[in-house]
Amino acid sequence: MGMSKPVFSPDSFELAQRKKDHIELTHKSKTSAATVDGRFDYEPLFFTHPTPNDTWSSTFLGFTFDFPIWVSSMTGGIEKAKTINQNLARLCGEFKLGMGLGSCRPLLSGQERFDDFDVRKYLGDQPLFANIGYAQVEDLCQADKFSLLHEMVKSLTANGLIIHLNPLQEWFQPQGDKFQVSPLIVFKKFLEEATYPVIIKEVGQGIGPKSLKALLDLPIAGIEFGAYGGTNFSLLESLRSSDEGEYKKPFIHVGHTALEMVEILNALPDKKKEFIISGGMKTVLDGFELKSRLKAPSVIGMASTFLGPAQEDYSVLRAHFMEMKEALLVAKKILNLKENQ
Template sequence: MGADRKLDHIKLAFQSQMNGIAADERFFYEPMLSGHPSDKPEEIPFAGKKLKAPVWVSSMTGGTQLANTINHNLARACGEFGLGMGLGSCRKLLDDDTYFSDFDVRADIGEEQPLYTNLGIAQVEELLDNGQTDKIERLISRLRADGLIVHINPMQEWLQPEGNLIQHPPIETVKRLLEQVEFPVIVKEVGQGFGPESLLRLLKLPLAAVDFGAFGGTNFARIELERNSELNRELYEPFVRVGMSAEQMLNSVNQMVDGGEEIKCRQLIISGGIQNFLDGYYLTGKSKLPAIYAQASAFLKYSQGEYAVLRDYVDAQLKGLRIAKAFLRINENHSE
């Protein structure tokens, strides 16, 4: 076996040259400072519950047979590995149970892991204006969820051919919601992130978390633009190139913390353009507030078929994250 391994090394040495490949300057590689880590899970507080790894499965979808498979696979993985999960938009469940089974995943994720339902700011605004916050409470109760994610998507709604126009500034709607309900609330963007003023206004509220939904990942405004007329696609395309990256948003938050701003929300979910565990490790490690990282499209890719495929992906990602924590130190002077 040893001879075979050495022969492999000889054959692969020429294919493994790093000429022309830049080093990842976000990290210092420190091979002297740790042994290989065990698989012992972490205990990370999150809104009254505990995660076993700093990973969140971002809100996706429901309403088709494939979405049913995706959601139940993802919830099962979150239960097995101790992750948190946000459901896709549950708007259709407010008045119709046709797709309830797509979202009914508490039995898969278990009671210990955080599970949040999800509504858009336009729907929350409408329910508040009509005095119907009881519908949100019933939705959370029926799904046995821990709270609500409010996704902030005015650009998506405006570009969506059948979108809903928002009447009030979303920050005012979120404030009204917090005044009327007792369940935890997370606020997230949908692919363009929050600018510094929006971030600061959100962090001053008693939210369970702010989810970046930064520029660099799936952009729902762009999705809706692709569904638009040819003329509108040409005219409005510049809008989908506007946004804040996850690192830009994190730098803004860190400056707020350093500047002594009064911050009531003490939990970040860093999402948007997180391609792998090194991205997540780097950004959460730089955060001056407690932070976990989230992915959507990567989980989506592996969750559409047999559960074993998704399980292998999650297991490998978490092993990589543990190795990163053992041997990599974050270069605090690096910036994008």
């Protein structure tokens, strides 16, 4: 009778190399207590490593997500927009995420760029939201032509509309659109007609407490933070401009971080809305913390992290997301937000 196969049969060369690496890298692998991430309790006793089939099932606006990730609005009407949007839509369809299109403004004046945005077939039943700037909504309000927005949403087979509220971006932008009517007034008029869910978002400054409270009183489906600390479109427009804008530049740095917005919302009763937490999240742990902290239904909005991979082959974007989702699952399995945080 032959000997039974040992339970452990490590590759001797691989094991030796690993131990050699450990010895050589030990002096480079020291940490300081000052660098510990104090936001979380680390609970290794209850952990199992995620498998490729593990999900973090979530619901948002009545849709089922395999992971609480929203692909935030990015681009439209440029050369690579079609490739980017199709790849992002494929990702959302495969992993059951949600997606906001980039600004669909070109579709209000013609159908030449329609193919850039026509991605419903890639998403299946996952949520797809069209996107338009507040300035265009104001123009259509004054012209009594909200029907153009309704037709746009319908033509894209979108589930709803995101309106990006960006007064500082427009102010910084050369030939930017100037707001002539309070957005609150225009939103109320628009929402009287809209028969689909509407989300209001900022684009890098976040939203303050009075505005958040007023938005919560409107019949909208949700709010996307677009918080300070990530891509800032006021700064972006400043960089595009040849005008130094000495008196404008300090306004780049006003606004509200995602953490501040979470704290504001948690202090408000009866929110009855859902939220896309976006802006300023540098790591998966930032998104995990903010979602854990917000006392309302939410998903984590990501944009810039997907933009580079989405311009490549779909396999590049998919591999990028596989790493992201694994890290998110590890966080969910092994970390708890500290009670005193």
